[in-house]
Amino acid sequence: MAPNRAKNPPGASGTKRFAEALEKRYEFERLLTSIATRFINIDIARLDDGINEALRAIGEFAEVDAVFLLTINQDHEKYSSTYGWASGRHVTDRKRHQNMSLDRFPWFFEELERNNLVNIPRLSMYPPDALQTQEEMQHAGLRSLVAVPVRDQGRMDAVVGLASIDDRDEWPEDVIVLMRLMGEIFFNVIKRKQTNEALASSEARFRALVQHSSDMIGVLDGKGVIRFASPAVSAILGFANNEIVGRLAFDLVHPEDVQRLLGIFFGAIQKPGVVVNAEYRVRRKDGTYVYFESVGANHLDDPNVKGFVLNSRDVTARHAAEAALRETEKMRTVGQLAAGVAHNINNALTAILGYVQVLNRDAGNEEKVRDALKVIETTAKGAAATVRRIQTFARERAGVGSAAVDLNDLARDAIEMTRPTWDARPQERAIKLRLELCARPLLIVASASEIREVLINLVLNAAEAMPGGGVLMLATCADGANAWARVHDTGEGIPAEAREKIFEPFFTTKGESGMGLGLAISRSVAKRHGGDLFIENDGPGGVTFALKLPQEDASQSISSP
Ligand SMILES: Nc1ncnc2c1ncn2[C@@H]1O[C@H](COP(=O)(O)OP(=O)(O)OP(=O)(O)O)[C@@H](O)[C@H]1O
Ligand SMILES: [Mg+2]
Structure with a gap:
């Protein structure tokens, strides 16, 4: 259902119309502010819900039956309907619009690329070369359509559109402005989400590498407490991982090497980004010592790491040979x-x-x-x-x-x-x-x-x-x-x-x-x-x-x- 529709019954008097227009104006401002503030600090995990919610609010405000956000891929060849909302009077089939070629609707995308706006208030207004778009709209039971591009650095990255099952006289300027603004906001947060996902997947890749690497990787906090130790560390030292994590790293170091290492460590944590190396003895669970050769990098300042990263090798065999x-x-x-x-x-x-x-x-x-x-x-x-x-x-x-x-x-x-x-x-x-x-x-x-x-x-x-x-x-x-x-x-x-x-x-x-x-x-x-x-x-x-x-x-x- 589109509840706003009821507010605008046909045949209302002039004054009433004016009051309604004013009310509409306020509603528009409120909507704009509420969406904008909501998206400034949105938690990426809640982004999808947030966008769908905003699309619904736009749809209801503009009294339409479909709101969609299409994203265009990097190669600028395909589009996907990433988000959408539909009124109760219309059912969208978003699966039809996933990773599809832009060539499917040449007029639509070319128009957006060129004119910045697709504005078709009535089904009869489609130009002859917009055949594919018109057919698609008819297929979905929609008649009027308006769409704006979202541009980033001169290229079109997304499209925000509204459609209605009724013909209209025209699309109000308000609605177009709203779409443009929302397009920008949505696109920015989507981009943020994509970056986060890329980061997460590279983090997952990194994690997998670390888990299976024979190199030992450890992360210490600024006090020298072990915050992370890769499986190779526990394997070599004979401890369970939870017996290592949370422990002061220097507790495991040979008493004769502790002083020297403390000096290096506390020197290094003063300097963000600094890389140091050291060779020292580490106690295994059975009380014997192994020689570690470590490279330590101070990433305490890096918000993605917040730690002192140690990359270590067991050089006991080399020491014995020497x-x-x-x-x-x-x-x-x-x-x-x-x-x-x-x-x-x-x-x-x-x-x-x-x-x-x-x-x-x-x-x-x-x-x-x-x-x-x-x-x-x-x-x-x-x-x-x-x-x-x-x-x-x-x-x-x-x-x-x-x-x-x-x-x-x-x-x-x-x-x-x-x-x-x-x-x-x-x-x-x-x-x-x-x-x-x-x-x-x-x-x-x-x-x-x-x-x-x-x-x-x-x-x-x-x-x-x-x-x-x-x-x-x-x-x-x-x-x-x-x-x-x-x-x-x-x-x-x-x-x-x-x-x-x-x-x-x-x-x-x-x-x-x-x-x-x-x-x-x-x-x-x-x-x-x-x-x-x-x-x-x-x-x-x-x-x-x-x-x-x-x-x-x-x-x-x-x-x-
Ligand atoms: N004057 C020389 N003429 C020819 N060969 C020589 C001469 N001096 C040294 N050599 C060669 O160099 C080798 C090494 O000499 P070196 O004096 O280091 O050891 P050595 O004479 O064999 O034993 P020693 O440790 O008792 O002196 C000799 O075995 C010899 O083959
Ligand atoms: Mg001789």
């Missing part, structure tokens, strides 16, 4: 260190034993005894220095135990200390020594025992490279910034396949009799002293190793021996 690796590294270092000590002490013992033999042989020769004892003393002191270095870990720190020494002295020492191993050979395998030392002192700041060891290693290698005898040359010289020591032999040279590897620890071609440490240790000593050790010449004529060390006062040195 710890194991560190352990192996340590063992390797210890092993290398031990082997290095053994190597140096072995060299020292070889020298000492050699001189003990000299002492036994030449016990009566006071001068030889004194010389031998001197070498034994130096060698033993050198070995003792090696042990001390290990004890104090001075190896790690360059410069410790360093003093200004003459490289020439160290070269002489190295020759004397190794002499028993190469000088006592039978004539046919004899090694001839050529010592070509720089005429003036070559001062370097170094650990004397370490540099001596380097030279000993090089001399021993040279001697070992000439099992059939040859010439061993040890030369020193200076060039500007550096002091040089060169050890040359006339052996076979280094096999091509070994050349790349000879400086690696434990690489040896000498089987049981070599440890493969001499060059590795020597190079690291040289580097620690700011110098280097490398092969300068290698071939059938033999090998030359060059040891380069920075001179103490390069500016005062004169080049070459």
Whole structure:
């Protein structure tokens, strides 16, 4: 029923008509205000009811039989009758108008697009090219029709229309204004609803992702209380979800990590949008700890989140692997260190034993005894220095135990200390020594025992490279910034396949009799002293190793021996 209809009976007097018109005017204002205020703050959940209710009020005010709101899709190809109201005198079939092509009523939509208004007070007034529209109206039992477009940014997004089963003289201006206004209001709230729905569906998608993700997602409030934890969190920690949610996150953190995390957290919640990361231990239900690597983002200010979002990974396995690796590294270092000590002490013992033999042989020769004892003393002191270095870990720190020494002295020492191993050979395998030392002192700041060891290693290698005898040359010289020591032999040279590897620890071609440490240790000593050790010449004529060390006062040195 359309109750307003009764207010406007035919044949009323002029005055009465005027009073009625005025009353109508008030009613219009009231309607407009009530609808407008209702929609300003409408709860989206109640939107559909609200619109249908408003359509009814419009329909009753305008005394029509159908009110409809058509929305036009994004591609601007289809329309749907989204909302509608019908008086008791007419039954609408909205299913006929869902997701239909605009081409179905070309005149109707083109007219709206162009003229902004479709105004057909009487069935007889349809123009010839409005055939489809007219047929549709007749099919629905409707005769007069008025419709206005709702435009947004220049394009038509919706249509509001009224229709009546009676012919009319004309559609009042009021009604058209009302339709335009209502169209705007409805369309805005519909849009809001669509945005909300899109948001909700993306939220649902997000939720589904989170629920099934193996990544752990947690949301904390500004006090650090867990407000949300994805299933992966409970799975990894062994808690039920409700045992975690509502709890203070820091309660689950390892006591040693809490302080640091509190600092990061309370720092981060001061800064909206900030992203921080941390690695820490989290207690599982069984009391064991797992390592978490988390990225936290402060979304406390974001009305859609209102939380501090944590994205965490369980990195316990990585930590275990790293710890194991560190352990192996340590063992390797210890092993290398031990082997290095053994190597140096072995060299020292070889020298000492050699001189003990000299002492036994030449016990009566006071001068030889004194010389031998001197070498034994130096060698033993050198070995003792090696042990001390290990004890104090001075190896790690360059410069410790360093003093200004003459490289020439160290070269002489190295020759004397190794002499028993190469000088006592039978004539046919004899090694001839050529010592070509720089005429003036070559001062370097170094650990004397370490540099001596380097030279000993090089001399021993040279001697070992000439099992059939040859010439061993040890030369020193200076060039500007550096002091040089060169050890040359006339052996076979280094096999091509070994050349790349000879400086690696434990690489040896000498089987049981070599440890493969001499060059590795020597190079690291040289580097620690700011110098280097490398092969300068290698071939059938033999090998030359060059040891380069920075001179103490390069500016005062004169080049070459
Ligand atoms: N002068 C040289 N001539 C030829 N090959 C050499 C020479 N010096 C070193 N090499 C090669 O380099 C390898 C590594 O030498 P390195 O001094 O590091 O170990 P090593 O002499 O085998 O054993 P050790 O630890 O007892 O010194 C040797 O095994 C050898 O093959
Ligand atoms: Mg060696």
